Amino acid sequence: MWAIMHFVVAVILPLSTLAQQYGMCTAKNGRNGECISTKSCSSSGGVSDPANLCPGDNTIQCCTYGTCKNTKGVAGTCQPTSTCKGSSDPANLCPGGNHIQCCTAGSAPTGPSPSKPVNTMLTGLADILRGAGVNVVEVAGWKTRGHGVMSSVKGIICHHTAGAATGDYPSLAAIRDGTSSIAGPIAQLGLGRSGTWFIIAAGRAYHAGNTLDDSIYGNNNAIGIEAEGVGLPATETGHAHWPEVQYQSYVKGVKALQKAYGVPTARVLGHKEAAVPKGRKIDPNFSMAEFRAKLG
Ligand SMILES: [Zn+2]
Incomplete structure (x- = not known):
């Protein structure tokens, strides 16, 4: 049972790393996202845009992650830190991996960068x-x-x-x-x-x-x-x-x-x-x- 669990984790992790190689995108809803497989997108809580916005085959689509409020209560969108024009809040406010953070126009909250565990055991x-x-x-x-x-x-x-x-x-x-x-x-x-x-x-x-x-x-x-x-x-x-x-x-x-x-x-x-x-x-x-x- 546990051997199977570990195997699944080992397979999921490289996929989320690979996901980065297709780059960033802007979906038809105007939100910034990342080009990743529709499967990775839905399993990490995002929504895939079927329009042809990404390289790769039909399974690689622009994945966006919805809206959020940062820890100061300012409204923003969940998006890759690299596409955020304002400031990304490292608190765990968004679905997706560590690089998907709440982006707002305001200044960045100060403090340490927390980890954002995704599909993992909390061994820390x-x-x-x-x-x-x-x-x-x-x-x-x-x-x-x-x-x-x-x-x-x-x-x-x-x-x-x-x-x-x-x-x-x-x-x-x-x-x-x-x-x-x-x-x-x-x-x-x-x-x-x-x-x-x-x-x-x-x-x-x-x-x-x-x-x-x-x-x-x-x-x-x-x-x-x-x-x-x-x-x-x-x-x-x-x-x-x-x-x-x-x-x-x-x-x-x-x-x-x-x-x-x-x-x-x-x-x-x-x-x-x-x-x-x-x-x-x-x-x-x-x-x-x-x-x-x-x-x-
Ligand atoms: Zn209780």
Whole structure:
């Protein structure tokens, strides 16, 4: 099973590299794009223009990627960085590869350039969190654990477990291996009461269920974090049910993940916010408004 997954990844990667050799284009909709195969275009979330705008055979068409808002909220279009006349925002706001970014007429947002994972395992998770200065435990086998690869990282969903009342991370086995009703992994990351992060899976995890927008918050596109908690009722003010050391580590870790993958704070949601229908989930039982304010 895993040998097959790796084979598929190995085939997809060179194709996206090859795609560049046909150059850039402007589609009939006026948007800048790239000449790539219709198959690569649709699999990375773009739209192919069938007009004869590209070299190569009929399967090579001008692929464009729609509209976007940059991290300052300015409207733009998703296009190759090389065709952007204004500034490209490196945050993960567009479909396609790393070179497809949100292009606006305004000035470029400052900050580090995050990576933009596409159809891959998130094998950088442990290093990203260690870099944030939090305690990290790498759970054996995490780099190959998952329900397939992640399509992208566009959102982060905060959860809490409803596990045992004592111990640092008593839910580890359930989050890693699943329960009688859901197969593991149930989240990529766990957070213990001591503030220690458990790196459980690098691939897709079954944490989100139906969401407001699965292209951002669904299991294919959002990292799930299950923080140990006993499932006390949701509160909209403060974080009274949480040990301070755990809460502060939650903030630190999520900040580091945002920075590494270019996820804007507006796309860090609690499961209770992302889940549909509304009211389906109550986690996490702290104020997400306060949490996002601390993310900056
Ligand atoms: Zn949840």
